Amino acid sequence: MIHVKFFASVRxxxxxxxxxxxxxxGGFTVEEVLTxxxxxxxxxxxxxxxxxxxxxxxxxxxxxVKDEDEVAxxxxxxxx
Amino acid sequence: MIVSVQKEDFDASTACAEMARxxxxxxxxxxxxxxRDYSDASDILSMEIEHxxxxxxxxxxxxxxxxxxxxxxxxxxxxxxxxxxQPQDNIVLVAVWSRHRAAAFDACRFLIDVLxxxxxxxxxxxxxxxxxxxxDCPGCRAGxxxxxxxxxxxxxxxxxxxxx
Numbered sequence: 001m002i003h004v005k006f007f008a009s010v011r012x013x014x015x016x017x018x019x020x021x022x023x024x025x026g027g028f029t030v031e032e033v034l035t036x037x038x039x040x041x042x043x044x045x046x047x048x049x050x051x052x053x054x055x056x057x058x059x060x061x062x063x064x065v066k067d068e069d070e071v072a073x074x075x076x077x078x079x080x
Numbered sequence: 081m082i083v084s085v086q087k088e089d090f091d092a093s094t095a096c097a098e099m100a101r102x103x104x105x106x107x108x109x110x111x112x113x114x115x116r117d118y119s120d121a122s123d124i125l126s127m128e129i130e131h132x133x134x135x136x137x138x139x140x141x142x143x144x145x146x147x148x149x150x151x152x153x154x155x156x157x158x159x160x161x162x163x164x165x166q167p168q169d170n171i172v173l174v175a176v177w178s179r180h181r182a183a184a185f186d187a188c189r190f191l192i193d194v195l196x197x198x199x200x201x202x203x204x205x206x207x208x209x210x211x212x213x214x215x216d217c218p219g220c221r222a223g224x225x226x227x228x229x230x231x232x233x234x235x236x237x238x239x240x241x242x243x244x
Contacts, residue, residue: 008130008202009213049216056135058198072132072200076216079129079160079201080113080172080192 002028002065004037007074010050014041023067030054031061033071049076081148081156083140085131087163089170095159096175102154105177109184111192117167119214122207129162129171132200136160139199143191151187153178158191160201 004019011017014037021028021036028036030052038045053072054063065071082099092112115127140158147156157175165171174191178184203214 005132007132007200008204053132053135053200056132056138072135074132074200075202075213077197077200078203078214078216079131079199080196 001068002033003068003070004033005070005072007072009075010045010073013043013045015043016041023065027067028065029061030059030063030065030071033065034061034073037073045073050074051076081141081144083137083144083158083160085133085136085140085160085162087161089161090159090173092170092173092175095157095173099155099157099175099177102177104179105154107178107181107184109176109178109181109188111172111174111188112170113172113192115165115167115169115171119205119207122205122209124167124205124207126167126206127165127169128204128206128211129165130202130204131160131162135200140195143194143198146194147176147187147191150190151176151178152180152183153187156187156191158195160195160199162201 002021002023004021006014006017019037019040021033034045051074052059052061054065055070092110096108096110115124117124140160144156144158147153154177156177157173159173161171172192174188174195176184176188176191178187204211205214
């Protein structure tokens with residue numbers, strides 16, 4: 001399984017903080033995980049400002065995802 | 081190098097005093113970020129800060145390591161709060177110890193600037209008109225030395241420039 005987490009405004013749009021996705025044999029890219037999430041959540045999340053992390057590190061949407069990885073989607077950070 | 085992500089408030093002097101004595105240090109520079117009581121022409125009643133447990137600590141440790149490599153410093157401390165905060169409450173403390181002041185100033189600025197663009201925290205403002213997520217501010221991201229407006233209401237003319 002791929003463990004997907006959502007934060008802040010993205011979590012509110014998805015309506016859930018977490019989601020589990022079955023991982024295909026060849027794995028996924030982060031972009032493909034997002035497309036799967038949108039299908040399950042029934043909402044569009046793609047936008048120019050959306051960020052992603054893989055196993056708690058910032059990554060581009062082209063990054064490869066394998067079974068048991070943790071992927072997260074969130075808006076630009078606003079700490080400090 | 082210490083990082084702490086916590087709900088509890090902090091006292092900057094106490095937190096710095098609790099660090100192990102840094103031998104050879106001739107400078108300590110601190111930055112404390114606090115909750116503004118205005119934003120985009122609206123009062124802020126309170127602020128909720130959300131974060132990504134686990135990744136947040138890793139990112140703060142990563143930027144602290146970056147600062148240690150990039151600047152001639154002895155040690156650093158970052159405390160960042162999450163949860164429900166009130167106007168004027170402390171949000172973040174960045175402290176840097178070095179032999180001379182220049183490195184401590186530069187590293188402290190580096191840490192707060194990088195933290196603002198990489199550490200997974202998100203602020204939600206609660207205003208009289210409802211709540212809203214704070215969006216990425218180009219001025220905050222750039223850390224403009226001249227300051228930039230957050231549409232301060234006329235009642236706060238002395239606070240026209242955004243200080244953090």
